Amino acid sequence: MKFIVCETYEEMSKIGADMFTEVIKNDPKCIIGLATGSTPVGMYSELIKRNQAGEISFKDVTSYNLDEYYHLSGDHPQSYRYFMNQNLFDHIDIDKAHTFVPDGFAEDPNAYGKEYDAQIQAAGGIDIQVLGLGVNGHIAFNEPAEELCASTHLTDLTESTIKANSRFFESEDEVPKKALTMGLGSIMHSKKIIVLANGVAKHEVIKKLLGDEITTSCPATLLKCHRDVTVICDKAAYNG
Ligand code: F6R
Numbered sequence: 624m625k626f627i628v629c630e631t632y633e634e635m636s637k638i639g640a641d642m643f644t645e646v647i648k649n650d651p652k653c654i655i656g657l658a659t660g661s662t663p664v665g666m667y668s669e670l671i672k673r674n675q676a677g678e679i680s681f682k683d684v685t686s687y688n689l690d691e692y693y694h695l696s697g698d699h700p701q702s703y704r705y706f707m708n709q710n711l712f713d714h715i716d717i718d719k720a721h722t723f724v725p726d727g728f729a730e731d732p733n734a735y736g737k738e739y740d741a742q743i744q745a746a747g748g749i750d751i752q753v754l755g756l757g758v759n760g761h762i763a764f765n766e767p768a769e770e771l772c773a774s775t776h777l778t779d780l781t782e783s784t785i786k787a788n789s790r791f792f793e794s795e796d797e798v799p800k801k802a803l804t805m806g807l808g809s810i811m812h813s814k815k816i817i818v819l820a821n822g823v824a825k826h827e828v829i830k831k832l833l834g835d836e837i838t839t840s841c842p843a844t845l846l847k848c849h850r851d852v853t854v855i856c857d858k859a860a861y862n863g
Contacts (some may be wrong), residue, residue, distance in 0.1 A: 624832065624846065624847055624849075624852045624853075624854060625852070625853045625854070626833070626853075626854045626856070626861070627853060627854070627855045627856075628856060628857070628858060628861045629855065629856065629857050629858070630857070630858065631857060632665055632821045632857060633665060634857075635665070635666075635819060635821055635855050635856065635857055636663075636665030636666040636668070636669050636819075637666075637669055638855050639663070639666040639669075639753060639817055639819055639855055640666050640669035640670050640673065642751065642815075642817050642853065643655065643666070643670060643751060643753070644670075644673060644678070644679050646750050646751040646815065647679050647680075647681070647684060648679060650750065651680060651682070651683050651684070652683040652684070652685075653684055653685075653750040653751070654684075654685050654686070654687065654743070654746055654747055654748065654749050654750050655684055655685070655686045655687075655749065655750065655751055655752075655753075656686070656687050656688075656689065656749040656751065656752030656753065656810075656813055657686050657687070657688045657689070657707065657711070657753060658688070658689050658753050658754055658755050658763070659688070659689075659690070659703045659706045659707065659710075659755075660755045661755075662755040662756075662819045662820065662821060663753055663755060663819055664710055666753065666819065667710045667711040668710075670711065670715065671711065671714040671715055674714070674715040674716060675714070675715075680716055681715045681716050681717035682716050682717070682718070684717055684721070685721040685722075685723075685746060686717065686721065686722045686723065687723045687724075687739075687743055687749060688703055688704075688707060688722075688723065688724040688725065689752075689754070689763035689764075689804060689805045689810070690703060690725060690763045690764045690802050690803060690804040690805065691703045691704065691724050691725040691726070691727045691802060691803050692727055692799040692801075692802050693727050693732070693777060693799055693800075693801035693802055693803060694727055694728060694799060694801075695727050695799055696727070696728065697724070701791055701792055701797075702727065703724055704724040707722065707724060723739070723742070725739055725775060725803040725804070725805075726803070727802075727803060729803065732776065732777035732803055733774075733776050733777060735775075735803070736774050736775030736776045736777070736803060736806075737774050737775070739775045739805075739809075740774050740775050740805075740806075740808075740809050740812075743809070743812075744812070748812055748813070748814060749812065749813040749814065750813075750814050750815065751813070751814070751815045751816075751817065752810065752813035752815070752816045752817070753816075753817050753818075753819060754810070754816060754817070754818045754819070754843075754846075755818075755819055755820070756818060756820045756825050756828045756829075756843055757783075757784055757787065757828075757843075758783065758787055758824050758825065758827070758828065759781060759783045759784065759828075759841075760828045760831060760840070760841030760842055760843045760844070761781075761784060761842055761843070762807075762810060762818075762842050762843050762846070763804040763805045763806075763810060764778050764780060764784070764802045764804035765778070765804060765806065765807055765810075765842040766778065766779075766780065766781045766784060766842070767781070767839065767840045767841060767842060768839055768840075769839060770839065771806070771807050771839050771842060771845070772806040772807065772808075773806045773807055773808030773809070774806045774808060774809060775803065775804065775805045775806055775809050776803070776804065776806055777801060777802075777803055778801065778802060778803075778804050779800060779801055780798070780799070780800055780801065780802060785798045785800065807842065807845055811845070811846075811848070811849055813849075814851065815851045815853075816846065816849055816851065816852045816853070817852075817853050817854075817855060818832075818843070818846065818852065818853070818854040818855070818856075819855055819856070820854065820855075820856040820857075820860040821856060821857040821859065821860055822857070822859050822860055823859045823860065823863060825856065825860040826859070826860055826861070826862070826863035828841065828843055829854070829856055829860050829861055830863070831843070831844055832844065832846070832847070832854060835847075
């Protein structure tokens with residue numbers, strides 16, 4: 624696991640965008656893995672700028688998102704499909720038919736999840752995946768637990784995640800209690816992973832990533848088993 628410590632959120636976002644740009648330039652038909660949340664928004668803005676300046680094209684790129692709230696439809700303003708349209712897809716030349724976000728209304732979410740993973744593998748696998756970090760160490764919605772799932776699956780959100788995500792909703796009661804999420808296996812199959820983290824709230828998790836321990840009580844620590852992970856964080860997340 625490699626660490627890049629930045630002065631600012633903007634610098635972190637630019638370095639993340641540089642890594643995506645390199646992969647897209649090397650293979651214009653690449654598969655990218657995307658996350659929602661506050662952290663990658665700056666990187667997405669940077670990618671939008673580069674696309675609009677003609678520096679990179681998403682015309683032949685396919686994307687897969689990590690997760691979606693259970694039973695929120697794509698036109699719900701807090702759904703992750705809506706977020707992705709607003710923060711990236713509506714502003715770049717990607718073909719929306721080639722953008723995939725797990726279906727929060729899948730009838731049999733676990734069977735659906737296995738198909739989602741199979742579809743990614745059949746497409747050649749994710750070339751570059753961006754991840755944010757939950758303050759409790761979750762990645763995607765793989766929450767701290769005694770056991771974790773390998774495949775894309777339906778999961779309960781923890782109190783801590785519901786609280787953290789309530790900032791996007793009118794009240795905590797409105798935050799869905801379940802989500803479909805890629806599993807640890809799905810994430811670990813990505814060829815390259817970048818983890819973005821900014822702000823002091825992420826320091827405890829960054830500290831665990833800097834140490835040697837791997838534990839399902841901090842799912843992000845499992846990333847230490849992957850051979851190509853770059854953590855790009857700001858000083859506040861790194862130093863506390
Ligand atoms: C989002 C996701 C989550 C977030 C994490 C950090 O698709 O999978 O794991 O990356 O909760 O969220 P922010 O960036 O809002 O701090």
